[in-house]
Amino acid sequence: MKRVASNLVGSVIEAWQEVRIHKTRVMLSLIGVAVAVCAITTVVGLGAVAQQATLESSERSGGRAASLSLFASTNDGSTPTKMPEIWRTALERYQIDYASRVVNTSQTVQFADGAVPVQTVGVDLPYGTMHRITLEKGVWFTDEDQARLAPAVLVNSIFWDRLGRPDLRTHPTATLVGERTTTAVVTGVYPALSWETEPAMYMLADALIAITPVVTDPNLQFGPPSYELWVPVDVSEQLVTALQRDVQGALGAEASVQVNRQDYAAYMDGDPYLSLKLTVGAIAGLVLLLGALGLVNIALVTLKQRIREIGIRRSFGATAARVFFAVMMESVVATVVAGIVGVIAAVLIVKSPLVEDFISQGQVTDFPPFPVEAAVVGLVCATVVGALAGLIPALVAVRVKVIDAIRY
Amino acid sequence: MTLLHLEGVTRTVQLIDAPPLTILSSIDLDVDIGDRVSIVGRSGSGKTTLLNLLGLLDNPTSGTMLFEDRPVHSLSSGARDRLRGRAVGFIFQQFNLLQGRTALENVMTPLLYAEGRQFWQRARIATEMLERVGLGDRLGSLPDRLSGGEQQRVAIARSLVRGPRLILADEPTGALDLETGETVMDLIDDVAAESGAALVTITHDPAIAARASRHLRLDHGVLQVISAVPA
Ligand SMILES: Nc1ncnc2c1ncn2[C@@H]1O[C@H](COP(=O)(O)OP(=O)(O)O)[C@@H](O)[C@H]1O
Ligand SMILES: [Mg+2]
Numbered sequence: 001m002k003r004v005a006s007n008l009v010g011s012v013i014e015a016w017q018e019v020r021i022h023k024t025r026v027m028l029s030l031i032g033v034a035v036a037v038c039a040i041t042t043v044v045g046l047g048a049v050a051q052q053a054t055l056e057s058s059e060r061s062g063g064r065a066a067s068l069s070l071f072a073s074t075n076d077g078s079t080p081t082k083m084p085e086i087w088r089t090a091l092e093r094y095q096i097d098y099a100s101r102v103v104n105t106s107q108t109v110q111f112a113d114g115a116v117p118v119q120t121v122g123v124d125l126p127y128g129t130m131h132r133i134t135l136e137k138g139v140w141f142t143d144e145d146q147a148r149l150a151p152a153v154l155v156n157s158i159f160w161d162r163l164g165r166p167d168l169r170t171h172p173t174a175t176l177v178g179e180r181t182t183t184a185v186v187t188g189v190y191p192a193l194s195w196e197t198e199p200a201m202y203m204l205a206d207a208l209i210a211i212t213p214v215v216t217d218p219n220l221q222f223g224p225p226s227y228e229l230w231v232p233v234d235v236s237e238q239l240v241t242a243l244q245r246d247v248q249g250a251l252g253a254e255a256s257v258q259v260n261r262q263d264y265a266a267y268m269d270g271d272p273y274l275s276l277k278l279t280v281g282a283i284a285g286l287v288l289l290l291g292a293l294g295l296v297n298i299a300l301v302t303l304k305q306r307i308r309e310i311g312i313r314r315s316f317g318a319t320a321a322r323v324f325f326a327v328m329m330e331s332v333v334a335t336v337v338a339g340i341v342g343v344i345a346a347v348l349i350v351k352s353p354l355v356e357d358f359i360s361q362g363q364v365t366d367f368p369p370f371p372v373e374a375a376v377v378g379l380v381c382a383t384v385v386g387a388l389a390g391l392i393p394a395l396v397a398v399r400v401k402v403i404d405a406i407r408y
Numbered sequence: 409m410t411l412l413h414l415e416g417v418t419r420t421v422q423l424i425d426a427p428p429l430t431i432l433s434s435i436d437l438d439v440d441i442g443d444r445v446s447i448v449g450r451s452g453s454g455k456t457t458l459l460n461l462l463g464l465l466d467n468p469t470s471g472t473m474l475f476e477d478r479p480v481h482s483l484s485s486g487a488r489d490r491l492r493g494r495a496v497g498f499i500f501q502q503f504n505l506l507q508g509r510t511a512l513e514n515v516m517t518p519l520l521y522a523e524g525r526q527f528w529q530r531a532r533i534a535t536e537m538l539e540r541v542g543l544g545d546r547l548g549s550l551p552d553r554l555s556g557g558e559q560q561r562v563a564i565a566r567s568l569v570r571g572p573r574l575i576l577a578d579e580p581t582g583a584l585d586l587e588t589g590e591t592v593m594d595l596i597d598d599v600a601a602e603s604g605a606a607l608v609t610i611t612h613d614p615a616i617a618a619r620a621s622r623h624l625r626l627d628h629g630v631l632q633v634i635s636a637v638p639a
Contacts, residue, residue: 006527010520021508312504315465316566317493317521319486403460406504 032291037342041378122208138188159199311405331390339382417471449626497567
């Protein structure tokens with residue numbers, strides 16, 4: 001054990017001295033290694049950021065895995081009146097906690113500078129969790145909000161800007177214009193995506209239905225509510241079938257019922273950036289190979305001058321194994337240093353505002369930190385290349401005959 | 409305990425298209441702790457070959473050789489390397505310092521192959537050793553900035569830094585002028601005496617051979633004891 005520690009530290013020290021002495025030549029071949037490691041790390045890092053972007057935006061629209069949607073209409077296009085009852089029964093029967101109605105409508109809001117139609121989504125409490133909605137200010141709907149007389153609304157930041165960015169603790173209100181005017185309380189603000197330009201808001205579905213005048217054809221103002229469920233992935237398929245059967249059975253033949261899985265994981269298999277990753281990865285691999293060949297070359301050239309030195313070291317107690325390891329460590333130490341440089345460069349590239357903007361395309365509100373696995377991949381590549389490049393000179397070094405090396 | 413015991417040791421080399429060449433034949437030799445042995449002989453008589461055997465750099469072709477009572481042919485190559493590192497210190501004619509490394513790094517080199525205190529405290533131990541050979545102010549100097557005598561003093565410090573029981577010097581003054589050679593030999597004698605190590609010196613120079621207490625001559629691979637060195 002004692003011997004292992006001193007052998008390891010000793011080899012690294014020897015290797016470092018060797019790299020230091022041949023620094024110019026080593027530096028040149030290491031530039032290639034650093035560039036390649038940087039490219040590989042950047043690709044892996046960008047891939048992770050891009051995946052996060054895709055995930056975030058698809059979760060916001062499609063929900064988390066596995067999200068089911070249920071859509072029912074009678075053949076004349078209207079919402080079946082029995083639906084609320086059927087929905088409640090289904091949730092109880094299958095013990096589904098995360099479920100929400102989704103009512104899309106347009107609600108006119110009176111701002112200081114005029115009345116504006118605002119895209120409004122009526123939802124139930126679990127919707128916030130189901131779509132991982134994060135608020136800039138305030139909190140998602142709570143049980144108390146359901147009992148409010150003045151309905152609570154969660155507005156996007158554009159809406160909030162148009163209200164004059166009031167402090168939520170002052171209970172700012174918004175005027176909802178309809179057949180009769182309703183005053184709503186703004187209880188939260190969520191970030192608008194960068195491509196959004198219009199105000200938008202969420203309301204609880206019951207509150208939304210209550211303030212919106214009943215019209216004869218509900219399709220005119222309301223889309224018929226759709227229903228969403230967030231269920232464990234492994235039972236999602238059975239549930240799709242069961243819900244389809246139950247609801248269809250309850251509504252009878254003159255209704256059409258569609259139950260689908262709608263989260264991105266349902267139809268996206270594989271990595272959309274795979275081909276980009278493979279291309280950049282292959283180029284980086286090639287650069288890495290060239291850098292490694294440069295290292296091997298330098299090691300072999302300097303080895304000729306070093307045969308004597310190896311003989312001297314052996315005469316002072318260096319074992320063959322130690323010489324092998326020390327020569328191998330030279331390229332490992334060198335490539336790991338280059339690898340660290342490459343990883344740092346990759347972090348700077350991936351985290352630069354320019355690249356973040358390009359990758360996110362306005363879809364990402366929360367940038368993930370630089371992925372650790374990308375840095376690990378880069379360093380592992382550097383170490384493996386160093387070890388492989390060191391193998392050949394190390395094999396040559398152990399074959400040095402000590403008595404010939406120190407004879408002249 | 410006998411440090412070294414050689415009995416009927418031979419060393420032959422296999423040549424291509426020629427009969428085997430016998431470099432050393434039937435060598436008998438004992439070296440004890442604290443011995444001062446000098447070996448003289450003409451160029452090509454096999455002195456370096458013998459020294460390589462004594463220093464565990466090479467193996468006898470036949471015969472018995474014990475190092476600290478252990479038969480050397482039974483040692484694995486790793487064990488032989490470690491034993492050499494711990495127990496043997498070499499001083500070469502051409503100094504054989506590592507180029508591009510400072511005096512201190514050169515003296516630290518053998519300690520890199522040690523363990524425990526010697527390994528972890530190598531900078532302090534090597535500094536003390538360089539101070540002992542009078543180079544305490546040249547720790548950071550590279551070999552090509554040192555005179556021949558100074559380089560050999562660095563080499564002496566390096567050979568002694570692990571406290572070996574056997575010091576092997578192959579024409580240690582061969583590359584130095586007479587006066588410098590004398591000072592270097594004084595130093596080797598002193599440090600060897602301090603540490604109680606055995607010293608085997610190969611030399612051309614009768615004056616240097618005369619410093620030893622036992623005198624040997626190698627002639628065409630045959631080792632003979634001589635009573636005194638002819639002046
Ligand atoms: N590996 C070898 N192959 C062939 N000849 C060798 C080898 N090693 C030594 N010799 C020969 O053996 C003789 C003794 O060499 P050496 O021990 O170096 O002599 P010295 O040190 O006394 O000058 C020389 O003639 C040398 O050429
Ligand atoms: Mg010789």
